[in-house]
Amino acid sequence: MVPESYYTALSAILFTIGVVGVLVRRNPLVIFMSIELMLNAANLALVAFGHRFGAADAQVLAFFVMTVAAAEVAVGLAIIVTIFRLRRRLSVDELSIMRW
Amino acid sequence: MDAALIPLLPLLVVGGTALLVIVLDLLPPRDRKGHLGVVALAGVVMALLVSLGLWGREGRAFRGMVVLDNFALFLDVVICYAAALVLLLSTDYLRRNDGERGEYYILVLLSTLGMVLMAAAADLIVIFLALELMSLSLYVLAGFFRGRLAAAEASMKYFLLGAFATGFFIYGIALIYGATGSTALDRIAAATRAGTRDPLLLVGLGLLLVGFGFKISSVPFHMWVPDVYEGAPTSVTAFIATGSKAAGFAALLRVLLSTFKVSQPDWTVLLWVVAVLTMTVGNVVAIAQSNLKRMLAYSSVAHVGYMLIGVVAGGALGAGSVLFYLLVYTFTTAGAFGVILLLERGRREAVDLDDYAGLAGRHPVLALTLALFLLSLIGMPPTAGFAGKFYLFGAAVRSGYIWLAVIAVLNSAVAAYYYLRVVVYMYMRDTEGLPTGPAPSFAGRLALAIALWGIFQLGLLPAPVLDLAQAAVAPLLR
């Protein structure tokens, strides 16, 4: 049996990787993937804590997080596709009209 | 009607209208969608009336996850006013920009639904879902004019930073759940009162505050504000500035004042610093802006700083004056963006300061209206801005935060400079042969009239509304 602290530690690591990824990477798609990593880190923590308390509400919340993540993917991809149509390359640095 | 559904009534009205508009959008006529705006407006006004009619009622639904109390109802009124003003301003604006599509009204209604749900949320899960419903709709709305690169980039920037904030928010919820074993606000409050000093809880609250900081655009999480406000369609900018801020403050106040009351010394210090930084950065950077939309964006950041003063002051007076200021701010900001939106000439919006040179000669009524809104943003009596600031700063003094009030007053003086500069441009400069734009539509004039009525009603007779606002925060302070 793997102790619960392993899961929370892993989720903290994943979350940190996600945050660093958002701050360091310049490609919107990669930033977006890092954000998804943050959400999944939260899911892992939720499921681990839910196991500790023996309650289902954290699991339910994890479902909602997944749903919201999917909605974010839908909206995010749509926005990125729109930009791609208007401008053939994709890098945050090249969003030149407005400063980052 | 089933009594269990009464707490959900404002939500059901807004959500039902959204579904109705989806159906109507599929029916003919294909090329004209103005009638959808009328339906959406009717729904929002209905929700406003329902909220007013339910005043004083209390109830819970979905096992206590959604709550109906005066706090939620007061914010429903603020949000519905914001949505109604935005809808009134939108119809004509969309038609002129070839953006008249049914999706616009659907998205405005859905994000309104998210805001209303956020005001009524009594569980972190619901706050999270409501926040996302509101934000996802706004991301799309920000890029609604598809052919414009600036709009698309604003939309993407808003989306990436908003989703980033969501990541913090949900991880904060996970940690709080880990510390207390619940996501329900009252159960978390009970756990904190029982003396849980788990470091997990404080870290979780900190992450939650980062998420809120993005949504209400406080320093240091304000970097998306100027770009998004500038790039988004002006009607959407007005909605982001008013509605989403009201919803963000609603959830923030509920979480801080009722759930984390025990940790008040911890977050008060933090918010004191954030409030000072927010208003100072907002005002100082706003001076350097020559684009009116950007200037108002930074000014809105500064106003978030003022409102945070009320949160720091706490109590019925502090929190009540935040609610009052949210209402004042909604009327004033929606009105100011409304004038900008109506001044558009030949498919180009009048956003540069030079566009306002001699406006008083070309559009005397609009110039006067904009001047009044700017005076309210400065906080001149007898406009609502004065009353709002008076109560906020007064609450700070009453709670012993003298320095905070002093800094805020100094900031207001700085802010007066860049607002008055616009007024000077309008009244003291020559026209320079600029053409006059189209006459504002009836709906646009109606929106400005309502906003003007709001700032004078609240400016001349503030006491009754302030009493209501203080009654509204009472459920949080029990």
Next chain:
Amino acid sequence: MEHVTLLMVFGLALLVAGAMMWLPTLLAPRRTSAAKVEPFECGKDPLALPEGRFAIKFSTVAIFFIIFDIEVMLIFPWAVQVRALGWTGYLAMLVFLGVLMLGFLYMWKKGGLEWD
């Protein structure tokens, strides 16, 4: 003991799948053409430059797929507890699916599924 049957199922599945891949090499006639020997890439020219054309329609379909993919995930927990949740749960699920169907109808009527 029950795991043995599971193993047998896996074995059978491997056998069938393997046979279906192997049999055509024995039975099928071989007639090659230029189009057939090209590496297969769905929907676009496999030898084009990476910076070249990009069928944006794929991402649109992917977006719609995600939404209906997630919908199933929300139905599973309800299906597991369907008796315990009773008619209230059933009604709630009907409302959920009704809203979802409305969204689907909207997407369909707005031409979201058209492949130009």
